[in-house]
Amino acid sequence: MKSISKIAVAVTAAIAVGALAGCTSDSPAEGGEAEGPLTVWIMGDSGANFEELVAPWAEESGTEVEVVAVPWDGIDERLTTAVASGSGPDVLQVGLSKLRTFADAGALMPLDDHLEDHPGLAPENFPDGIAGDASAVGGETVSIPWVSDTRVLFTRTDILAENGIDSPPTTWEDLRADAKTLAGRGDGQYGYYIPQWDSPLPVFMTWSNGGDIIDADGNVDFDTPEFAAAVDTYTGLYADGSVPTNADFDQAQGFISGVAPMLISGPYLAATIAGSAPELEGQWTVSAVPAGSDSATSVFAGSNLAVWHNTDQVEQSLDLVEYLSEPATQLEWFDINGELPANVDALADETLLANPLVQVYSEQLADARILPLVPNWDGGVGTDLLTALNSIVLTGADRDQAIQTLISQTEGISVD
16 A cells, blocks of 8 residues: 655654643734644544654654544543633544534634635545535534544354354344344353444434434434334344443454454454454454345444634644645555545555455445534434433333433434
8 A cells, every 4th residue: 555654753742641732822823823832632542643644744844743642532521621721732633423512612613715725625635425514514614534434344254154154144134133143152152242332323223224313304303113123123132132231341352252243343443353363364354234124324433634713823734634634644544543544536546445344344435424413412412312222221221211202302403
């Protein structure tokens, strides 16, 4: 795969978790842009890899980059603190489920007026849908696509074969049957893993049945037969004893050990498996998510890059985002972090597409949708959805009552 050159002199960077580091000032410095580190918030545990990625740009531009690794589950608190204090980073990674929340908080700088001077950020560099629906709020561009992430089905083909299953299931009905078979291997063995924090799963189960959780007027609506069918599948997997119920279950370790030989996750998991368990090469695969009654639609769960609304280093921030949007940079990011590009030229790279796993990801991206951009998905609708489902499968709550509570809680919430 084509890669950018490695630079011997590494960028000066600091990984700070749990503290606001290198925040911007409230206003630009006298006489132009401020000098000093360009602070970047990167989500999850990929801060060290991001340092490696930006080292060439930092060396060439002479700009010091300070990387702040923010845990995914800590971003809400970090955002609240930054907005209240009037300061934040210069550049930040924003998961799509957080985009509306960040935009509504006024944390993101509108970018439309800057696109002409930064052609690498132009919408035509990204696939339709990603460049529009997945990067703008209220018709205003507030972010630039960074990672194309979709969910696919991971299976331990060796374990399936040992239990008389010739190939990965292609429908939710087949997956449920196969999971039950695999759970029958003995105590502590399961067939499938459902993350208790994964709110997109029941949504794309609903899509696969031909339904939606947003009605024709743009309002959240869980009172549909397609969602009810998704609930049947979701709760049925638990009722069959096919899914672990402990909240701290480690999906990567569960898959590698074979305790949970089927699960749905993103391309990053492939890099984890290959790095942690190379001995499993040839014994696992990825395939499209199972189909419901209508389609095998998955979720587009990528993340974007944005510029903090009051950064005092606007041009440096935009230059960095433009560098990160270049095809070569995005291909390098796939090499070192296992996350798919968002740039159309990078996605079409012949070497990238020669990877059989990437072929599956690419095909799934063609049948993937973003979560609805309702206000505060993770802290609102998504949380209410998981609370309802987890109460049914983990504490034995009455199904109908739990779903009715969900419907009532989310009534009137709109994407507008």
